[in-house]
Amino acid sequence: MITDLYVRGDTVVHRTHPGVKLLLLLVLSTIVFVIDTWPVLALATAFVFVGYWLAHLKPGHAWRALRPVLIIFAILFLAQLYLADVWLATYVVLRFAVLILAATLLTLTTKVSELVDGLMAGLAYAPAWVPREKIALAIAMTIRFIPRLRDQFHDIRDAQRARGLDRSIVALLVPLVVRTLKDADDIARAIEARSID
Amino acid sequence: METRDIVYIALFAAIVAALALFPPIWLPVIGVPITAQSMGAMLAGGVLGAKRGSLALALFVLLVALGLPLLSGGRGGFGVFFGPTAGYIFGWIVAAFVIGYLTERFWDRLNIFTAALICIVGGVVVLYAIGVPWSAVVAKVSVMQALTGSAPFIPGDILKAVISALVIVTVKRSYPLLGSRSAA
Structure with a gap:
């Protein structure tokens, strides 16, 4: 068998319909890219933190999602530091981190079978x-x-x-x-x- | 689309997932890891053709999105599509299509040189034409800067194009799926 990335749990985040979670993720990522400002990013960061807290996930789960991209983050941060300033460098890296964590929250709290079922139900239309x-x-x-x-x-x-x-x-x-x-x-x-x- | 085509598409999506098992090779001098998985798009296009090849990669990308940890290093899930290099993952679908289309066109003249050239056009030129502007936009850098950042990977990708071409030409000899006689 292939193991999926799902973390067992029975929280409000786990019980939310996969379609709703997917929609929230799409709305969040669109807003963060369209309204490209610090207050919006801070709000999105808080939203994602609350999501992890509500889902009873540990910091280790978030860390595991970010570890593979840390090298890219470091390169990106240094490049932006050189091209622009420390604020833009922080902003760009934080935006990636928040979006990756938000998307990972969906993956960690939703079984693959639920998503496949959801996809099939959607295909009926x-x-x-x-x-x-x-x-x-x-x-x-x-x-x-x-x-x-x-x-x-x-x-x-x-x-x-x-x-x-x-x-x-x-x-x-x-x-x-x-x-x-x-x-x-x-x-x-x-x-x-x-x-x- | 016959049942046989569906099976080819599904099994090739599984091959792309199995490619994650190849240990990454470190190029001396440049020092970047090259993983076997990006050869999946080249092999799918070169063996299955444009339509089935690109559908195999689309199916693979869909399964990654659904949360299966199929990318090399065990990565998977929706988070992958929000990183700076997401353009390359979507680009695999287009690369497989272009490689498949060119392989079908040059099927009768396919040898290691034409196959390698086809894999470089689809798997390097087309793939970077999608991946580089994508990273530039999401990482707020210019296209030239994004290209400079990706440049260390180009030698590895050319090497992978040559290896894929060897595999495509060998598989053609023993199990041809394209061309007029065995057209699906």
């Missing part, structure tokens, strides 16, 4: 030319096959290591792709045999 069943099939199949692809990757790497080829990216990728394409043909036949399409 989509125009008729949207191939809803095919989108649903593709999403389900990818989620099912990611762990299997990871296993195959490890198998192929072990096999190529025995040949002394595990340092060659091409020797790892070609079997992975060819094997997957062959599997895809079998899977397509299996689906057609069950008359799903």
Whole structure:
């Protein structure tokens, strides 16, 4: 299985409908970009802090979301410091941090299955030319096959290591792709045999 | 779109996720990590073609947005799309389309050189044409400054284009999906 980023909980933030959370996130990010001022950013920061507090999340959760982008933040801060001043540098980095934290709040408090269900419910209102069943099939199949692809990757790497080829990216990728394409043909036949399409 | 096309799209989205398992390579001299995952767009376009390739990447991006930690380093969720480099993630969809379109056009003349050139056009030129202005706008810097910031990654991306071209040409030999005889 693939683990998602969801943090179990039963708070008001967890219980809020995923669609509402998504809408709030879109409104927040739009406002922060359109009304590009310090008071608005401060308000957004406070809003996100309250969200984390209400969701009973620990500072570690926020830290984990920001850690991968810290180097980019540092480069950006120094560049703005050189090009403009310390205020603009702080503003730009803080705006990124707040938006990333707001979006992560949605991810941490909403199960992937809730979002997939929400997406499917939303697709019911989509125009008729949207191939809803095919989108649903593709999403389900990818989620099912990611762990299997990871296993195959490890198998192929072990096999190529025995040949002394595990340092060659091409020797790892070609079997992975060819094997997957062959599997895809079998899977397509299996689906057609069950008359799903 | 037949069932087979849906399966190709879904499984290639899973391949892009599996590429996150490749350990990052550190380029000497320049000192930036190059990750295998951005080869996903090149491989999807070059193997599946424009339509299926770009849909595979769109599906991958959708799953990341839904909260699965599929990007290299285990990143995922909506937060990814608010960072300074989000343009590159959306750019993968366009890059896969361009690479797929060019691969279909030059299918009969596809060799390591044309394939590498195609991957550089789609996976470097087009991708940076989306990613660089995006970072410039959200990070409040000029396009030239954003380009300077991304420049250290260009050699790594060209290397990835060459590796992808090798894979695309080899896969074409053993399992061709494009071209007239095996047109889907």
